[in-house]
Amino acid sequence: MDLFSEIENPEREELRALRRELEEQNYKYYVLNAPTMSDREFDEKMHRLQALEAQFPDMFDPKSPTQHVGSDLAVKGYGLSVTGKGFETVKHKYPMLSLANSYSREEIEEWVRKLPAGVEIVCELKYDGLSISLWYEKGVLVKALTRGDGQQGDNVVDNIKTIPSVPWKIEREDVPDWFELRGEVLLPWERFEALNKEREEQEEPLFANPRNAASGTLKLQDPREVARRGLDAYLYYMLGENLPGKTHFERLNTAREWGFHISDAIKVCHSVDEVMAYIAYWDTERKNLPVATDGIVLKVNNLAQQEELGYTAKTPRWAIAYKFPAEKQLTLLREITYQVGRTGVVTPVANLEPVQLSGTMVQRATLHNEDFIKSLDIRPGDMVWVEKGGEIIPKITGREKREEELSTLNSPTSLNSKLSTFNFTNKCPECGAELVRIPGEAAWRCPNEAGCPPQIKGKIEHFVSRKAMNIDGLGAETIDLFYQKGLLHNIADIYDLKLEDIAAQERLGEKSAQNILDGIEASKSVPWARVLFALGIRMVGETTAKKIARRYNTIDSLQWATTEQLCSIEDVGPQIADNIVAYFSDMSNMEILDRLRRAGLQMEGEAAPEPTSDALAGQTVVISGTFSQHSRDEYKALIEANGGKNAGSISKKTSFVLAGENMGPEKRKKAESLGIPLMSEEEFLERITL
Numbered sequence: 001m002d003l004f005s006e007i008e009n010p011e012r013e014e015l016r017a018l019r020r021e022l023e024e025q026n027y028k029y030y031v032l033n034a035p036t037m038s039d040r041e042f043d044e045k046m047h048r049l050q051a052l053e054a055q056f057p058d059m060f061d062p063k064s065p066t067q068h069v070g071s072d073l074a075v076k077g078y079g080l081s082v083t084g085k086g087f088e089t090v091k092h093k094y095p096m097l098s099l100a101n102s103y104s105r106e107e108i109e110e111w112v113r114k115l116p117a118g119v120e121i122v123c124e125l126k127y128d129g130l131s132i133s134l135w136y137e138k139g140v141l142v143k144a145l146t147r148g149d150g151q152q153g154d155n156v157v158d159n160i161k162t163i164p165s166v167p168w169k170i171e172r173e174d175v176p177d178w179f180e181l182r183g184e185v186l187l188p189w190e191r192f193e194a195l196n197k198e199r200e201e202q203e204e205p206l207f208a209n210p211r212n213a214a215s216g217t218l219k220l221q222d223p224r225e226v227a228r229r230g231l232d233a234y235l236y237y238m239l240g241e242n243l244p245g246k247t248h249f250e251r252l253n254t255a256r257e258w259g260f261h262i263s264d265a266i267k268v269c270h271s272v273d274e275v276m277a278y279i280a281y282w283d284t285e286r287k288n289l290p291v292a293t294d295g296i297v298l299k300v301n302n303l304a305q306q307e308e309l310g311y312t313a314k315t316p317r318w319a320i321a322y323k324f325p326a327e328k329q330l331t332l333l334r335e336i337t338y339q340v341g342r343t344g345v346v347t348p349v350a351n352l353e354p355v356q357l358s359g360t361m362v363q364r365a366t367l368h369n370e371d372f373i374k375s376l377d378i379r380p381g382d383m384v385w386v387e388k389g390g391e392i393i394p395k396i397t398g399r400e401k402r403e404e405e406l407s408t409l410n411s412p413t414s415l416n417s418k419l420s421t422f423n424f425t426n427k428c429p430e431c432g433a434e435l436v437r438i439p440g441e442a443a444w445r446c447p448n449e450a451g452c453p454p455q456i457k458g459k460i461e462h463f464v465s466r467k468a469m470n471i472d473g474l475g476a477e478t479i480d481l482f483y484q485k486g487l488l489h490n491i492a493d494i495y496d497l498k499l500e501d502i503a504a505q506e507r508l509g510e511k512s513a514q515n516i517l518d519g520i521e522a523s524k525s526v527p528w529a530r531v532l533f534a535l536g537i538r539m540v541g542e543t544t545a546k547k548i549a550r551r552y553n554t555i556d557s558l559q560w561a562t563t564e565q566l567c568s569i570e571d572v573g574p575q576i577a578d579n580i581v582a583y584f585s586d587m588s589n590m591e592i593l594d595r596l597r598r599a600g601l602q603m604e605g606e607a608a609p610e611p612t613s614d615a616l617a618g619q620t621v622v623i624s625g626t627f628s629q630h631s632r633d634e635y636k637a638l639i640e641a642n643g644g645k646n647a648g649s650i651s652k653k654t655s656f657v658l659a660g661e662n663m664g665p666e667k668r669k670k671a672e673s674l675g676i677p678l679m680s681e682e683e684f685l686e687r688i689t690l
């Protein structure tokens with residue numbers, strides 16, 4: 001770089017900064033729905049950027065915000081890519097290690113004995129989420145890597161940017177050129193409970209604990225959904241070259257000054273007694289925290305001492321975790337009852353003698369299915385162990401020996417326990433229908449779809465839910481009331497509801513009746529993909545419905561689709577295809593669809609482009625790595641346009657892998673082991689132009 005470019009630098013630097021800032025605003029506006037700049041300010045900055053770009057034509061960049069409209073899709077550039085697909089795999093600068101665990105004062109004492117005399121120990125909470133590594137370059141957040149395998153992780157920066165407490169940029173003179181902050185991504189209890197409640201209503205599988213929920217959320221491809229779920233992050237470790245401070249404690253305080261979310265619960269301790277007092281305090285107090293914790297982390301404070309102590313292959317010697325004991329109680333299993341869901345799945349529920357666990361009274365726990373009960377060999381009358389670790393939903397983890405088993409020990413010939421194992425019900429507890437168990441599934445199911453009350457009500461609840469037809473005002477209670485009063489028997493009845501019928505119900509005046517009718521009216525413009533999801537066809541979730549609706553843009557075309565044709569859609573396997581075919585062969589469904597159509601629902605959408613060639617007919621293609629000529633989305637579209645099917649993971653059915661740069665080592669290994677050929681970007685393009 002010569003002297004002139006140095007002199008020009010302020011304006012060139014301003015140009016770069018404006019690009020970054022405007023890109024960030026586009027992201028906040030289009031993806032997060034939370035702009036932090038007025039339209040006017042945005043326009044002024046855009047004009048300034050245009051002027052600067054005209055002044056420096058050599059700095060033209062097709063990725064500049066002046067060259068594209070803000071979008072919630074493939075925006076690439078300036079480290080703000082919303083790629084929409086997959087994640088970039090990046091090698092960690094420093095491996096992400098784990099911590100050795102300890103469970104008692106003795107183990108902590110043993111660890112302290114190996115440290116230099118008089119060391120200071122920083123005590124911190126051990127957050128129970130997912131570790132994340134944030135990379136800051138010149139004060140700008142450029143990457144956020146998951147732990148991955150410890151050596152390399154996924155760059156989930158677009159999702160991390162939805163967390164309000166993570167700064168995108170640190171506006172200070174004193175930040176080093178490059179540094180890394182590690183911490184934990186968490187879904188706060190409150191958000192976790194709300195998310196599970198929502199999933200329960202939608203009959204989607206529940207997350208067992210906030211950690212799983214955070215992990216599922218961080219890997220979502222849609223940052224808007226991530227933003228909606230409300231992750232948080234706590235940071236606890238700064239790394240890099242030439243960083244300020246001689247102690248870990250100082251560094252965390254510096255990070256706090258720079259605007260990072262650092263827990264207030266960090267404390268410097270000077271003795272094992274002090275450490276134990278910290279543990280005792282937080283073992284109780286942690287129940288009042290907004291996020292899950294599962295222990296304490298002890299770290300040597302002095303950084304020179306840390307370096308001296310170094311690492312074993314897997315863990316630092318300068319830090320150790322102390323794990324809180326999982327809370328466990330023994331209680332009586334009074335009875336096993338059953339719950340019937342929207343799709344007729346019958347779930348066994350343990351009704352327990354109430355016990356206190358982690359500050360809440362527990363009296364029910366799910367037993368999942370028949371196999372789960374068999375694997376624990378439990379039945380009413382048993383004393384069972386109930387546990388609540390990081391989980392909000394209590395788990396039954398085992399049982400005490402029964403008296404008869406104890407006596408069996410004395411007389412081994414007794415067969416008592418064998419004689420009375422638990423029998424799963426064979427009748428629907430709600431409607432009395434005979435249950436069926438579909439081969440390959442763990443669940444028993446009530447087949448009486450049209451006559452079983454929780455199934456009828458559940459289907460209506462699903463139909464009106466937010467992600468489906470989004471009919472405000474028709475909550476579970478109102479649906480139950482309308483069902484009892486004979487106003488609602490199926491989803492089509494919703495569109496026959498009259499103002500006077502609704503207003504005549506107790507608790508519902510004319511105003512709320514009108515609200516409901518307005519919601520029903522508005523639902524008539526809900527797009528076809530969501531209508532398809534709302535129908536509640538088994539295993540057709542939101543995403544699958546979108547993909548099906550793209551291929552079959554009218555209900556009439558979908559109605560005649562065969563299992564084979566449906567299977568060529570991404571994510572649709574034989575089971576889902578069979579469910580769709582079965583749905584349309586049921587006359588009562590056809591009647592309902594006819595009524596919905598007459599009510600004015602959207603049963604047509606935009607057509608997906610017809611295949612332009614059959615160069616890839618019958619081929620299943622997996623895309624892996626990064627590409628230079630087209631985006632992944634474009635390759636996906638090209639595969640479909642040429643009659644092929646795009647699949648997410650490699651299996652025996654894969655015809656070939658479209659392999660770009662940096663293909664993941666796992667995928668490569670899998671392809672090799674199954675003998676699936678790899679095809680380069682160039683080879684692929686040649687193939688489809690033939």
Ligand code: IVH
Pocket residue numbers: 097098099124125126127128129130131132183184236237297316319321
């Ligand atoms: S320090 C090299 N501090 O616990 C040491 N880890 O079981 C880096 N964790 O992988 C980790 N809270 O994900 C550290 N205050 C804290 C922590 C913490 C939670 C997690 C972290 C780590 C795991 C090890």
